Amino acid sequence: MTIFTKTQWTRRALFAASAVLVAGFGAVGEARANWPEGxxxxxxxxxxxxxxxxxxxxxxxxxxxxxxxxxxxxxxxxxxxxxxxxxxxxxxxxxxxxxxxxxxxxxxxxxxxxxxxxxxxxxxxxxxxxxGYFALAMRPDFPADTLQGVIDYAKENPGQLTLGSAGVGGITHLVVEVFAKEADIEVQHVPFKGSNEAMNNVMGGHVDGQFDAVMLRQAQSGAVKPIVMLNDQRWDGLPDTPTAKEEGFDGFGTLxxxxxxxxxxxxxxxxxxxxxxxxxxxxxxxxxxxxxxxxxxxxxxxxxxxxxxxxxxxxxxxxxxxxxxxxxx
Amino acid sequence: MEYGASVFAMILDWKVLLFLPLGVSAGAIIGAIPGLTITMAISVLLPFTLFLDPLPGLVLIFGIAKGGLFGGSISAILLNVPGTPAAACTMIDGYPLSRKGRALEALDTALFASFIGDFISVLALVLLAGALAQLSLSFGPVELFALIVFSLTVIAAISTSGLLKGITGGALGLLAGTVGLDLVYASERFTFGSPNLFDGIAFMPLLVGLFALPDILLYYFGPRQERSGPGRAPEGGHKRLSMKDFRMVLPTILKGSGIGVLLGAIPGIGGTASTFVSYAEARRTAPDGDDFGKGALSGVAAAESANSGTGASTLIPLLALGIPGDIVGAMLLGAFYFHGLAPGPMLFANNMNFVHALYITLFVSSAILFGVGRYGTRYIQRIVEVPRDVMFPVVIVLTVIGSFAISNSVFDIWVMFVAGLVGIGFRILQIPAAAFLIGFVLSPLLENNMQRVLIIGRGDYTAFFQSWLALVFYAATLLAVFGRILLPAIRARRDQAGGVATNEL
Structure with a gap:
């Protein structure tokens, strides 16, 4: 018991000493030399x-x-x-x-x-x-397999291509708009509340596709069809899926x-x-x-x-x- | 044999055996306290569970989620303050029951409904995961829109003070649900430029303000007659649920469980909305359907069976397809990947013993939930005997903290007080607050799915009818409107003409 009390006092003394030291540093303008303070x-x-x-x-x-x-x-x-x-x-x-x-x-x-x-x-x-990894993937029965195929589909069937997103004003929405602009196609953007709700709709065939990280795992199991990666490198989990740059599409920039x-x-x-x-x-x-x-x-x-x-x-x-x-x- | 041994070796880990009861009990307590949400608890705990083996970690998380689904009903029934959003619907009938001195019966009903709902949910996960996962995929915007339209018919059913007032409440709720940024253009609606309203009116503060505050405000500031009357709920509330009543609510529980299981498997609907769908269906068929909103056991049963029914079925898209059904599912998905377990068909192929061990612990935790609830409610129901002068200050503190804690927002405390004043206004005008609540909960689902249907169909209104599932829901809606609303109204009119004055329209 006495030993316990003793240590406690020593700790307090140490604490007081350090506090004085810190105050001293403060006085000479060496503020926060030992960040973080608290x-x-x-x-x-x-x-x-x-x-x-x-x-x-x-x-x-x-x-x-x-x-x-x-x-x-x-x-x-x-x-x-x-x-x-x-x-x-x-x-x-x-x-x-x-x-x-x-x-x-x-x-x-x-x-x-x-x-x-x-x-x-x-x-x-x-x-x-x-x-985040970023991939475009389409519903399993979508008639095209490549980025160019998707673009061609949109050109042949104007206004038919629907792409989901996790919500308006998010990065998954922005990439849809960039894609439409750079590929010069018409895309119906369908906003959902979150990536997973959108993904559910792609897998159920209610929308055609989605740009998102959550698509990768689904693409691995074959539930959706991976088209391209937007990252600079391919993803280890899907070694056969090319990047957009490899496909000759530079429109996504540094997105x-x-x-x-x-x-x-x-x-x-x-x-x-x-x-x-x-x-x-x-x-x-x-x-x-x-x-x-x-x-x-x-x-x-x-x-x-x-x-x-x-x-x-x-x-x-x-x-x-x-x-x-x-x-x- | 060797396989069975490997499954049981996983389950008979001391950590699993400890976390099973611990998670369920902790979940029930957290669920019962407004302001502490299950999502919050799991988000804080999850990083720690990652250092455990997969099974003990998941057992703890599932236990909390399950216990929470039941725990939310305790405060909803006893205090008129739902502990979790999913218990909002439980409150509509639970609290009136408690005021009538039937708190223990209501709690028992909630417990049986939660237990059976949970059990059926696990059973569905084990037996029907593949089929339900496929079914959930067929719910797109059109189907969801039709389902919500059907659910809105429940507003008529709970309009105890007249159809017109119910519809007014529901319409105000739908309108209040549009506050915030719109789905497609992110334009601000009724936000008055305040970022606090961008995401809409916060649900818990609104709920607490609308239902719990009016009683309290009227007690302290209201006219004198509000203050007289019994200071506490009538005595004699120690009666447990009778066998006869259990038999009466059982069909509702089974149906509610089924609805919960189905809707839980569809990402994006959630436990709260599914309670109202179940409530709508129960109102149509339950023997005590006419008492809905005034204290019907079936109302409690419908709500609680549905929210617990979603418990394990949210795991169906997660395990079978790798789609998290809600935010807890999304966190679990991360936990699965962390342990190198990829949900989806491959999980069943590669880690079958893990899946079986998980199933068994889920069943065991259902049983634990029942035991904890059966024992705990015996004591916790005594809360109704606490005099109002002691109880109300405690409830006030709970509601203020609860409203604040959801997103650390002082603004939300004001939302709660304003909602309290609106709640008093509703009482004076006899507008059912429950109708407002239903409108508010379903409003975003209705509007967002309508917008999606129109975007996908490029503005063509026939898009709303291009699905057989949707047509089924529309047909059910028409049946409900004619059978439960128009016919009784016409009959009432006729009776009135015959000299019997009624107040139905």
Whole structure:
């Protein structure tokens, strides 16, 4: 009992000493040399169980270990992700608040309606975490097997081709519109609530096809017909499915669905760098890689600068795509 | 023999044996507390289960999901606050029963309905997975639209204060369901520029405000006569469900289970909407159908059997096709892949012993659910004996926290209070809040599928009739409208002409 009390006191003494030290550092202007100072919070702008939540929970245990701190995951859903990002943008940039967000919240949503944040001015990019595989697959009895075949079908039967998406204004919708524009065909875009509901309709033959990561596993089992991969490389699970570039179709450009860590603008540079380095390290761990793979994603680290450039570039390009569709405000 | 041994070796793991009762009990408790949702619990727990073997992890998750489907009914019946969205429909008849001093009977009905629904659901998963998975694929936008049209007829059935008022409530609900961004053009509707309303009015705050708050607000701020009367539910509420009543609700339970199983297998409908379809069907046929909305055991049975019926059947598209039926399914899919188990036909070919072990634990957890519920309800039903002066402050705290916690949003607390005022308005005008609720739940399904049909058919209205399944639902709708609504109304008119004053229209 006495020993217990003793240790407790020693711990308190240590705590007090460190507190004094920290205060001392602060006084000489060496603020946050030992970031993180306390617990961190990570805002996920969607409810539990969605892909952003899954990505977050795939990396946070590793980040907690690497940074030796506690991370609270805060699900602030609603508004198609914009409420959580608004909350993040308005948070104090003290290096304790981060967010994990998908492409749409930064590169698409701000074009579509008046928001309370600017994706470039109010957001500090920290690290790109993952990208999703992206494939076009058609219902099993669709009469064409190749990308050119799909385009020809659409040209021969104007207005007949229907492609599903996970919802208007998402990346799976955007790619449908890019495809229609670049291939110069008419496509009926059928929005669903989420990728899986759309996939169910492709498998049931109610719509013709869908661009999505969820199609890959179904294509493996033969329930849908894979046409092309939109990624730069083929997917190991479907070695015979060509990429769009191999098929000679360059129209998709750098279109990709990604997830990344962001922070409020004005967050101290060392906090950004330390977090970014922690993400890079976490992505090298096999269990994190395996978890991402199980979600249909793969880790693609970019540091704060490069990730910020990608956000800005995507924001620009997607604005140009949305404008003629009447979807931008 | 060797095969059987490998299956049982998986099940007789101490972790499995521990997590089976633990998951179900925890799920029932989480489900009973408004604001703690099953999805939330599973999302937090899932990363930890990945470090376990596949079976113990899945057992824990399924247990929570199952327990939660029943747990939601406890607070719906006792407090008029549904613990989970899927229990919204249970509340319509459950709470009136509880006010009449029949809380334990209502809880028993909910438990039997949940247990049987769950059991049938597992049975369907084991025996009919392939066939049901194929059937679920035939439900496209046209079929879903027709099904929702049929479900809307239930609004007439629960309009205890007159058809016109019921339709008004339903129409207001449909309208309220359109708040937010529209499906096709993402244009803002009734959002007043607030991102808080982009996704529509949050369901739980609305539900809690509409049903639980009016009682409380009227108790404290209402006219004096609202405050007098019994301070607590009448005594004598210790009666368990009689055999006679059980026999009466059994057909409803079986039918509701079937509806839940079928609709659970179709991605995108969900437990909440399927309770209303079951409720609509039960209203048509149940012996106590005329008491629906006023405290009918069959109403509770219909709702609870349907939501528990979806329990295991949401796994059908997941296991047979690799399509997650809901958000929990989507998380499970990730867990399967993490363990190197690819759902779909290959799972049955490569990991048959795992599938069989899973089936057996699902059956066992049904039995555990029954045991936990049977034992637990005996004590928990005493909540109705707590005086209102003690109970209402607790409920207020629960509702405020519950509304906030769903998406950490203060705005949603305001939604709840506004919904509470609307609920009082409905009472004064005698508009059935349940009709509003049904309209609200079904509104997005109705509208979104209508839009999809029109996009696919390129604006051609005949697209709505190009499916035999849809035609069956339309026919059922016509039958319900003529048989249950128009004919009784005409008859009532005739009676009225004969001198008997009724208040039906």
């Amino acid at each position: 617990n961190l919070r990570v805002i996920v702008p969607y409810g539990p169980g969605g892909s952003s939540d899954n990505v977050t929970r795939a990396i946070t245990p590793a980040l907690e270990e690497i940074l030796d701190t506690n991370i609270t995951v805060e699900n602030i859903g609603g508004g198609g992700g914009v409420i959580g990002v608004t909350r993040l943008a308005n948070s104090k940039p003290d290096g304790a608040t981060f967010g994990v967000v998908p492409t749409a919240t930064l590169a698409i949503a701000p074009h579509m309606r008046q928001l309370n944040y600017d994706p470039i001015e109010d957001i500090q990019a920290v690290a790109k975490v993952a990208e 990709a669905s990604w997830w990344g860590v962001i922070a409020p603008a004005g967050t101290p540079q060392e906090a950004v760098d330390a977090m970014s380095a922690a993400v890079e390290e976490a992505l090298q761990r096999p269990d994190v890689q395996k978890r991402l793979e199980s979600l249909g994603l793969y880790g693609t680290y970019l540091d704060a600068g490069a990730f910020g450039d990608q956000i800005a570039e995507n924001y620009q390009t997607y604005g140009e795509i949305l404008e003629p569709l009447g979807l931008s405000q």
